[in-house]
Amino acid sequence: MQTLIIVGHPQPKDSETQEFLKTAAGFLKQVTWHELAGIQQFDPIAERKLLLQNQRIILQFPLYWYYAPAILKKWLDDVLPESSQFKLAQKQLGLVVSFSHALNEFKLGGRVGYSLSELLTPFAALAKHFEMQLLPIFPIERFAYLNQRQRQKLLLNYQQFLELPQPQTFADQEKWFLNKLSALIKQTNNAELQQKLKLIAEQITDNQDQLAELTKLVHDFREDDSLNGK
DSSP states (O other): OOEEEEEOOSSGGGOHHHHHHHHHHHTOTTEEEEEOTTOSSOOHHHHHHHHHHOSEEEEEEEOBTTBOOHHHHHHHHHHOOSSTTSOOTTOEEEEEEEESSOGGGSSTTSSSOSOHHHHTHHHHHHHHHTTOEEOOOEEEEOGGGOOHHHHHHHHHHHHHHHHSOSSOOHHHHHHHHHHHHHHHHHHOOOHHHHHHHHHHHHHHHHHHHHHHHHHHHHHHHHHHHHHTTO
């Protein structure tokens, strides 16, 4: 699946969050990184062509006073026509939103008092207008405070959000991870690292087999209960 990331940060090179995400996206072959900053005037024809070439459209931006920065709003105004002639039906729209609040503050009774879904309702209306599938919001809270392990987890989750079918299943995630491991094993010339990666891949495969067996066992038990009228 071809994915387009529209980066609506006014100064992405000064943003630690955006630089991190750019590095993460850079490892993915079917992902296009498109920064709006520095473009003096948007070319509607060129921008629409980009949209049509991709199946998954990601709007990525920091939350400024509970909405997207002005540069993204200008892009939306200049590029997306109200005319029904421009079709984005069956494409997917995803939102990657970063903010300095803790995520649990976006709820009734919290410091902000509104959920992210409520604040970003205009994007839901946008998706509906163009008959797009709206994906779950991908929130990034307080990036500067994340430790190394949390950033590693964020990197993997972000890459999966860009590439995997939505909603994700555990099986999809495991298959994706195995594919990444396989590619990494082929690329590395370090025999010791290669062996470690192979062991990890084997362990994940074993876990998949065990899960499949357990799933079948539970299914068989349920069938027996159903036949016995339980």
